[in-house]
Amino acid sequence: MVAAAHRISRGSDFDRTLRAGVRVTTRDLVVHVLPLSTVPTDPGDPRNTGVAVFGGPWLGLIVSKAVGNAVVRHRVARRLRAAFATSRDRFPITETMMVVRARPSAADCDSPELASQLVEALERRRVRDAFANTEDRILR
Structure with a gap:
């Protein structure tokens, strides 16, 4: 499972990831991925300290009532x-935020299917390009 330290809980982090992140879609998921070094951050942000930056990647979930009742969500x-816990090694940079929005059809998917869709989203070209741009900025 994902430890609480690896979950996005602040609304500003959700907003930043949804606005500035790369969006890819699969059949049952909409995934937003944001390498943190691509966006200038607030100097007062606790993730700018050396301790918190090494704690990623971070995951945020959006599972609305359209998916089902509370048990299903x-x-x-x-x-x-x-x-997410099984796919953490697919992030070339640990300082990454990812927000996953579940579509209503996700309620009918089993765990391996959701895991494969998450891995599929991370392997898309747009996500790979975002990480490549980040590596270029780090090397400069």
Whole structure:
């Protein structure tokens, strides 16, 4: 599972990832990925300290009532957190935020299917390009 330290909980982090991140879609998920070094951050942000930057990647979930009742939404969220935990090694840079929005059809998916869709989203060209741009900025 994903530790609480690896979850996005602040609204400003959700907003920043949704606005500035790269968006890719799969059949049941909409995934926003934001390498933190691509966006200037607030100097007062605690993630700018050396301690917090090494704690990523971070995950945020959006599972609306359109997905189902509370039992179904929590089941989908648990499956997505487990999928994220298994795919953490696919991030070339740990200072990354990812927000996953579950579509209503995600309620009918099992854990391996959601995990494969998450990995598929991370392997898309737009996400790879975002990480490549980040590596270029780090090397300069």
